[in-house]
Amino acid sequence: MKARRYAYYPGCSQKGTAVEYEMSARAVAKELGIQLVDVEDWSCCGSTPAHTVDHLLYGALAARNLAIAERMKLGTVVTPCPSCLIAFKSALAMAQNAETLEELNELINLPFKGTITAKSLLQVIFEEIGVDVLAEKVEKPLTGLKFAPYYGCILTRPPGLAQFDDAENPVSMDKILAALGAEVPDFPFKTECCGAAFGLSRRDIVQTLSAKVLEMAEAIEADALVVACPLCHQNLDLRQDQINSYRGSRREMPIFYITQLIGLALGFSPKDMGMDKHAVSSEDVLKKWEANLKERTE
Amino acid sequence: MRIGVFVCHCGTNIGGMVDSHQVAEEAKQFPHVVYATDYLYTCSEPGQQEIQEAIKGHALDGVVVAACSPRMHENTFRRTIERAGLNRYMFEMANIREHCSWIGENKEANTRKAIELVRMAVAKVANNVHLHSSLFDVNKRVLVIGGGVAGMQAALDCADGGLDVILVEKKSSIGGRMAQLDKTFPTVDCSICILGPKMVDVAQHDNIKLYTYAEIEEIAGYVGNYTARIRKKTPYVDWAKCTGCGLCMEKCPSKQSFDYHNEGITPTTAINIPFPQAIPKKAKIDPEYCRQFTKGKCGVCAKVCPVGAINYEMEDEIITEEVGAIIVATGYGLLNIEELGEYGAGRYPDVITGIQYERMLNASGPTQGHVQRPSDGEEPKRVVFISCAGSRDVSLGRPYCSNFCCMYIAKQAILTKDHIPNSDVYVFYIDIRSPGKGYEEFTRRAQEEYGVQYIRGRVSRVFPKGKRIVVRGVDTLLGGQMEIEADLVVLATAATAAPGAEELAEKLRISYDGYGFYMESHPKLRPVETNTSGVFLAGACQGPKDIPASVGQGSAAASKVLALFSKDQLASDPQIALVNERRCIGCFKCVDTCPFGAIEEKELRDGQKVAHVIETVCQGCGLCTSTCPPGAIQLQQCTDNQIIAEVEALCQAWRERSSG
Numbered sequence: 001m002k003a004r005r006y007a008y009y010p011g012c013s014q015k016g017t018a019v020e021y022e023m024s025a026r027a028v029a030k031e032l033g034i035q036l037v038d039v040e041d042w043s044c045c046g047s048t049p050a051h052t053v054d055h056l057l058y059g060a061l062a063a064r065n066l067a068i069a070e071r072m073k074l075g076t077v078v079t080p081c082p083s084c085l086i087a088f089k090s091a092l093a094m095a096q097n098a099e100t101l102e103e104l105n106e107l108i109n110l111p112f113k114g115t116i117t118a119k120s121l122l123q124v125i126f127e128e129i130g131v132d133v134l135a136e137k138v139e140k141p142l143t144g145l146k147f148a149p150y151y152g153c154i155l156t157r158p159p160g161l162a163q164f165d166d167a168e169n170p171v172s173m174d175k176i177l178a179a180l181g182a183e184v185p186d187f188p189f190k191t192e193c194c195g196a197a198f199g200l201s202r203r204d205i206v207q208t209l210s211a212k213v214l215e216m217a218e219a220i221e222a223d224a225l226v227v228a229c230p231l232c233h234q235n236l237d238l239r240q241d242q243i244n245s246y247r248g249s250r251r252e253m254p255i256f257y258i259t260q261l262i263g264l265a266l267g268f269s270p271k272d273m274g275m276d277k278h279a280v281s282s283e284d285v286l287k288k289w290e291a292n293l294k295e296r297t298e
Numbered sequence: 299m300r301i302g303v304f305v306c307h308c309g310t311n312i313g314g315m316v317d318s319h320q321v322a323e324e325a326k327q328f329p330h331v332v333y334a335t336d337y338l339y340t341c342s343e344p345g346q347q348e349i350q351e352a353i354k355g356h357a358l359d360g361v362v363v364a365a366c367s368p369r370m371h372e373n374t375f376r377r378t379i380e381r382a383g384l385n386r387y388m389f390e391m392a393n394i395r396e397h398c399s400w401i402g403e404n405k406e407a408n409t410r411k412a413i414e415l416v417r418m419a420v421a422k423v424a425n426n427v428h429l430h431s432s433l434f435d436v437n438k439r440v441l442v443i444g445g446g447v448a449g450m451q452a453a454l455d456c457a458d459g460g461l462d463v464i465l466v467e468k469k470s471s472i473g474g475r476m477a478q479l480d481k482t483f484p485t486v487d488c489s490i491c492i493l494g495p496k497m498v499d500v501a502q503h504d505n506i507k508l509y510t511y512a513e514i515e516e517i518a519g520y521v522g523n524y525t526a527r528i529r530k531k532t533p534y535v536d537w538a539k540c541t542g543c544g545l546c547m548e549k550c551p552s553k554q555s556f557d558y559h560n561e562g563i564t565p566t567t568a569i570n571i572p573f574p575q576a577i578p579k580k581a582k583i584d585p586e587y588c589r590q591f592t593k594g595k596c597g598v599c600a601k602v603c604p605v606g607a608i609n610y611e612m613e614d615e616i617i618t619e620e621v622g623a624i625i626v627a628t629g630y631g632l633l634n635i636e637e638l639g640e641y642g643a644g645r646y647p648d649v650i651t652g653i654q655y656e657r658m659l660n661a662s663g664p665t666q667g668h669v670q671r672p673s674d675g676e677e678p679k680r681v682v683f684i685s686c687a688g689s690r691d692v693s694l695g696r697p698y699c700s701n702f703c704c705m706y707i708a709k710q711a712i713l714t715k716d717h718i719p720n721s722d723v724y725v726f727y728i729d730i731r732s733p734g735k736g737y738e739e740f741t742r743r744a745q746e747e748y749g750v751q752y753i754r755g756r757v758s759r760v761f762p763k764g765k766r767i768v769v770r771g772v773d774t775l776l777g778g779q780m781e782i783e784a785d786l787v788v789l790a791t792a793a794t795a796a797p798g799a800e801e802l803a804e805k806l807r808i809s810y811d812g813y814g815f816y817m818e819s820h821p822k823l824r825p826v827e828t829n830t831s832g833v834f835l836a837g838a839c840q841g842p843k844d845i846p847a848s849v850g851q852g853s854a855a856a857s858k859v860l861a862l863f864s865k866d867q868l869a870s871d872p873q874i875a876l877v878n879e880r881r882c883i884g885c886f887k888c889v890d891t892c893p894f895g896a897i898e899e900k901e902l903r904d905g906q907k908v909a910h911v912i913e914t915v916c917q918g919c920g921l922c923t924s925t926c927p928p929g930a931i932q933l934q935q936c937t938d939n940q941i942i943a944e945v946e947a948l949c950q951a952w953r954e955r956s957s958g
Contacts, residue, residue, distance in 0.1 A: 168639030188761030
């Protein structure tokens with residue numbers, strides 16, 4: 001297999017709340033022949049706080065990281081986090097304007113050309129590895145499990161910037177999960193908002209919006225939700241307890257990162273994939289899976 | 299040479315931002331200029347009179363008018379100087395309005411620019427030569443492409459005016475979109491009942507030759523003398539024998555063909571007649587589904603056909619027709635529903651399009667006029683209409699309004715209440731656009747008399763919930779989100795250019811806009827003409843429009859053709875390319891370059907081959923002149939020498955200014 005090398009920007013969540021995303025992302029990438037070379041001395045991408053305050057500063061924070069990544073001459077920077085990705089793509093779009101590019105260069109005091117490509121890890125797996133190769137590599141198929149793929153708001157949007165999958169009806173995770181052997185019903189709330197950063201300022205909004213996503217996943221009888229975004233995971237998993245008390249429900253819906261499930265199917269152990277890091281236990285789902293596997297092999 | 303310069307003020311249009319008087323004074327200094335003046339409205343009768351008097355009084359042999367764009371008044375002034383005895387091509391216009399006063403904010407700089415523009419025009423007219431049009435014969439037959447209501451109206455009007463008409467329709471029956479409709483707004487007339495007689499008129503008119511199930515292969519020639527190659531697709535049925543009895547349809551064992559007339563709600567047989575009122579009422583075979591073609595055996599239709607019309611060996615036929623003018627009436631297409639991911643379109647069976655709903659309402663439609671959910675066949679109790687599904691949507695690259703959806707939604711909402719009296723009907727809308735005669739009254743009737751609930755706001759998502767479909771949108775008047783659980787959702791999908799519109803435009807050499815709709819020659823004043831002489835537009839191929847507007851345009855296009863054909867001969871424009879045969883090296887780059895096929899190879903008496911321009915085909919675009927390596931081909935009235943003279947005049951002005 002052709003070795004693929006990319007500059008890798010983990011983003012802050014990977015080091016904290018989404019440590020299981022980081023573990024599984026790195027392991028899966030390695031297994032699939034994707035070499036992730038860390039961007040040295042990386043800093044905050046800007047994220048929501050920056051772009052709500054100052055658009056140019058938002059661009060500059062991302063541009064600093066992109067400038068370092070450009071120096072690595074690998075052509076593409078990969079991040080698992082959609083929020084970092086959109087920050088990078090925004091900065092690269094701003095760099096199309098010569099005047100803005102000059103301002104950004106002045107602000108970061110590093111040579112930034114705006115020529116690097118930014119992609120999500122999901123996009124690399126989906127477009128460059130492909131579901132066919134993935135299906136071939138499956139050792140322990142996710143047979144008998146039903147997943148609701150949840151893309152959130154910015155993985156594919158705004159379409160002009162994201163340039164990936166269908167903006168309103170994305171299918172990349174659906175196809176990946178199907179390739180892993182899972183059952184993927186039509187999930188109507190694929191791109192609904194989970195409440196995102198309102199978890200800090202208006203918790204009621206997150207509790208309402210994330211609850212709707214969870215309720216829909218339950219309505220289509222999914223065993224679990226699958227995400228590719230640390231913030232979605234945080235709202236759906238970490239705050240599931242809060243949502244339950246807010247809505248008077250008693251749901252326990254495990255939330256997986258897509259890379260965790262790819263890892264499981266490729267043969268990694270649940271522990272290697274950080275399954276024990278979730279707030280909502282995935283034990284029952286994993287037991288069901290193991291029983292299915294056993295039945296299959298017998 | 300004795301040149302006169304006339305500078306227009308155009309009220310304050312030019313006068314406000316250019317010192318027209320100063321321009322005229324400066325012009326007096328230019329070479330060959332013997333007379334210059336300025337006037338408030340040069341295009342007015344006294345303005346033109348002044349030009350004619352000056353031509354006589356000062357023995358002028360060339361005229362420059364500095365005013366608006368030549369697209370406005372070039373012809374006016376050409377006629378003016380012709381009436382005063384000059385050759386009409388001894389005239390140039392300096393555009394000091396669109397190119398100068400309207401765009402510059404500095405009056406002094408504008409005036410300087412105007413002076414330079416006039417100076418260039420003077421230098422050009424000093425190099426103009428007398429040109430003369432030649433006359434050519436007109437073939438008084440007209441080709442109408444598209445047999446919808448606009449094309450039918452155009453064909454009938456031309457035929458009634460005594461012209462021979464060739465009507466070409468892609469489908470196997472004429473009638474177009476209107477034949478698919480159940481009712482028409484705002485009168486709620488039965489659509490086929492008012493269209494049917496017109497279709498019969500077309501079929502029975504002595505002057506109309508009808509080719510259905512046929513497409514344009516190629517168009518060559520020019521106004522007055524077009525040649526059309528038409529592909530008659532094979533129906534695998536001998537239409538001379540077919541009586542349209544329909545027995546073959548009854549017996550055909552393959553029932554999987556896409557039913558275009560019914561918008562695919564239910565499939566149809568592989569051999570089919572599209573609808574009971576079809577004209578011609580003839581069967582055709584869809585070889586994609588016919589077992590004789592897919593499996594190599596069946597032959598049921600051939601066995602049952604009482605007149606032996608079935609012929610599986612039949613092939614496409616190419617026909618050539620000579621015509622003098624062409625009316626394009628190819629209609630519109632509809633946005634592919636699957637592009638609307640947020641409405642679950644294409645994924646949820648109970649989310650359908652307006653035209654599908656229309657077929658469902660129709661008594662001869664796939665459900666015999668009973669409204670049914672495609673998923674389970676049940677009668678819906680709550681129907682939600684979503685307007686602007688893909689229209690007025692910048693994110694989908696379609697910012698335009700589809701024109702007729704507000705009205706047909708109102709109609710379908712009323713019909714829903716008629717068909718299912720105890721139903722709830724909702725309409726999500728951005729604005730209600732009902733500017734036609736009786737239209738506003740109609741949409742109000744839907745709301746006030748029929749109790750249709752209009753909700754001002756857009757829908758963000760449509761998703762299934764059990765057997766029902768939830769429509770989530772915003773009510774901008776109440777200022778909140780709302781969800782409606784519906785049984786059926788109808789999308790007013792955007793009208794698009796007809797499939798294949800761009801390819802046909804290339805064949806016709808007419809222009810189209812970014813959406814694929816054909817461009818009229820002038821949006822206000824030449825709405826049915828194109829920039830290709832002898833090609834006219836009618837109906838929704840030019841932009842979405844409803845039935846009365848399409849019929850109006852059909853008649854308008856016909857009247858344009860009748861006016862064109864009122865003369866036996868037409869005058870050609872002499873401003874065309876001309877080959878200097880002594881200079882031509884016979885490389886024929888020009889032949890490859892010419893977009894109109896106007897240049898051919900010609901053998902001289904000594905056997906040498908040179909390029910030759912067909913006078914009547916050349917449109918004077920000038921592409922060949924910039925391709926020709928030795929400069930042997932020159933566009934009359936825009937020769938290299940004339941362009942150099944203009945540049946020279948401009949440089950002279952700058953030299954004078956920089957030297958003080």
